[in-house]
Structures are given as C-alpha cells and as structure tokens.
Amino acid sequence: MAIRFTKMHGSGNDFVVIDSRDGALALDVAVIRAMADRHTGIGFDQLLSVEPARDGSSAFYYGIWNGDGSPSGQCGNGVRCVAAWLHRAGALPLGETVRIQSPSGPVAVRMLDAHQVTVDMGEPIFDPARIPFDAPHVTNRYVLDVDGQPVEIGAVSMGNPHAVVVEDAVSSKAMARLGPALTAHPRFREGANAGFVQKLSRQHLRLFVHERGAGWTQACGTGACAAMAVLRHRGEVDERVQVDLPGGSLHIEWSGPGQTLWMTGPAAFVFEGEWLDPQRDD
Numbered sequence: 240m241a242i243r244f245t246k247m248h249g250s251g252n253d254f255v256v257i258d259s260r261d262g263a264l265a266l267d268v269a270v271i272r273a274m275a276d277r278h279t280g281i282g283f284d285q286l287l288s289v290e291p292a293r294d295g296s297s298a299f300y301y302g303i304w305n306g307d308g309s310p311s312g313q314c315g316n317g318v319r320c321v322a323a324w325l326h327r328a329g330a331l332p333l334g335e336t337v338r339i340q341s342p343s344g345p346v347a348v349r350m351l352d353a354h355q356v357t358v359d360m361g362e363p364i365f366d367p368a369r370i371p372f373d374a375p376h377v378t379n380r381y382v383l384d385v386d387g388q389p390v391e392i393g394a395v396s397m398g399n400p401h402a403v404v405v406e407d408a409v410s411s412k413a414m415a416r417l418g419p420a421l422t423a424h425p426r427f428r429e430g431a432n433a434g435f436v437q438k439l440s441r442q443h444l445r446l447f448v449h450e451r452g453a454g455w456t457q458a459c460g461t462g463a464c465a466a467m468a469v470l471r472h473r474g475e476v477d478e479r480v481q482v483d484l485p486g487g488s489l490h491i492e493w494s495g496p497g498q499t500l501w502m503t504g505p506a507a508f509v510f511e512g513e514w515l516d517p518q519r520d521d
C-alpha cells in the first residue's frame with residue numbers, strides 16, 4: 240500500500256506527517272518502525288497523523304508515534320508542524336486560534352506567520368500520579384537512584400512524562416549515560432523524556448533531551464516546556480524564557496500554577512513523498 244506523507248521539522252526535531260482526515264489510516268508498529276529507519280526508510284523522530292476531530296470542540300485530532308513505534312500523548316514541535324501543515328492545506332487561516340485534540344487532551348494553535356506557530360500547551364502537571372511518576376507526593380526535587388548514584392530531578396507532564404536534570408555544567412559523558420538511564424527508570428513506569436537544562440539566566444536556558452522512543456533529538460518541544468516549568472515552579476526563572484536546543488530556540492511563557500503555558504517556535508516543510516510498501520514487488 241502506498242502512503243503519501245510530508246516530511247517536516249520543528250527546530251530539527253523531524254517528523255513524517257500523514258493526512259488521515261478521512262480517518263482511514265491504519266499503521267502497525269512494524270510499518271512505523273520501518274518508515275522511521277534513517278537508512279532503509281524515510282527517517283523521523285515521530286510520525287504524526289492528522290485525523291478527524293473526536294470531540295465537538297476541536298477542529299482535528301492528531302496521533303503521535305515515536306520512531307520505535309511507541310505512542311505518545313503530546314508533541315510540542317510536532318503540533319506546530321501539524322498547524323503549519325493544516326495552514327498549507329487551507330484548513331487553518333493565519334492568526335486564527337484552533338483547538339487540536341491529542342491523545343493527552345486539547346491544545347490550541349495559532350499561526351503567527353507561515354512558519355512561526357504559538358501553542359497553548361495547557362497547564363504543566365506536577366501531580367506524580369498523572370505524570371506518571373512513582374512518588375508519595377509532589378515536591379520540586381526528587382532524588383533517583385541511578386546505578387547506585389543519587390540523581391536529583393524535577394518531574395512534570397506536558398501530556399507526556401518528563402524528568403528534568405538541572406545542572407550548571409553537565410559533562411557530556413555523564414549526560415550520555417544518564418539520558419537513557421532516566422528514560423528507562425523504573426519510577427517512570429511509562430518511561431520519560433530526560434531533559435538536561437543549564438540556566439544561563441532567569442530568561443535563558445540551554446537544553447538537551449534524550450527522548451522516550453526516539454533517543455537524543457535536535458529539539459523537544461514538550462521538553463522545553465517541561466524544563467521551564469520545573470525551574471519556574473522552583474521560582475528560578477521569569478515567566479518568559481528562551482530555551483536554546485541543538486536545533487534551534489523556542490520561546491516559553493508561563494506565569495505559574497493555574498495558568499496555561501504557551502510555546503512559540505518554527506515549523507518547516509522539507510519534502511513530500513510516497514511510502515511504498517517494501518513488500519511490494521513492483
């Protein structure tokens with residue numbers, strides 16, 4: 240079966256976007272993993288499907304799968320690309336705010352221009368039971384045992400689970416080991432995206448993320464939201480923060496508990512193509 244797709248990226252976090260507004264898409268894990276392969280497939284961090292709305296108040300629903308085939312509840316860079324894709328398809332006028340349903344709930348997107356998107360990401364969730372993260376109650380800091388070593392983290396959900404390590408200078412060797420270890424830590428029973436954030440000032444962060452289901456990525460939108468939210472919750476950053484990731488910068492705005500968090504950043508088109516089922520013999 241041939242599947243048409245659009246290749247996109249948000250600050251270097253790359254995606255395949257598939258039009259399933261007719262609701263007909265049915266992909267199994269094996270096909271997603273084959274498409275994700277950067278040698279024998281298309282290559283992507285996540286696959287995003289644009290589907291008919293599943294509730295009365297959203298314009299569309301979008302599905303999210305990591306390159307390893309695992310599902311996710313939210314994708315910050317991805318939903319900006321879905322918004323730009325809808326705009327290019329004539330389904331989202333510039334400046335109009337539209338609700339898009341995701342597996343973890345609705346977000347609201349607005350095209351500032353053809354390549355910059357601002358997203359109401361909802362309120363960061365610190366309740367361990369909703370992250371999910373194994374802890375008796377909410378605190379600003381948790382200490383995990385990683386291979387016998389104590390590691391201090393913040394834990395938060397943006398519709399997907401995040402472990403945030405705040406370090407002044409994370410050695411790349413330590414980070415290379417800690418990223419996968421935190422992603423697979425048993426206290427995150429559904430896994431976690433592991434962010435390593437350096438505070439350059441109260442308005443400026445540098446972030447590296449080892450993503451659940453995708454590994455180290457050029458950028459992680461929910462990771463940028465999570466890192467800012469953890470530091471804001473500790474009172475260590477202002478309500479408007481620039482987050483620099485290897486692939487680009489995102490702008491996060493959150494005044495605090497009870498308020499919604501906004502993320503603004505780019506969305507870029509790369510190419511369009513057709514996935515040919517590798518089993519086809521023609």
Ligand SMILES: N[C@H](CCC[C@H](N)C(=O)O)C(=O)O
Nearest residue numbers: 311314315316399451460461
């Ligand atoms: N790996 C994530 C999903 C993609 C998140 C990231 N690409 C973003 O921009 O937020 C997870 O399994 O929760």
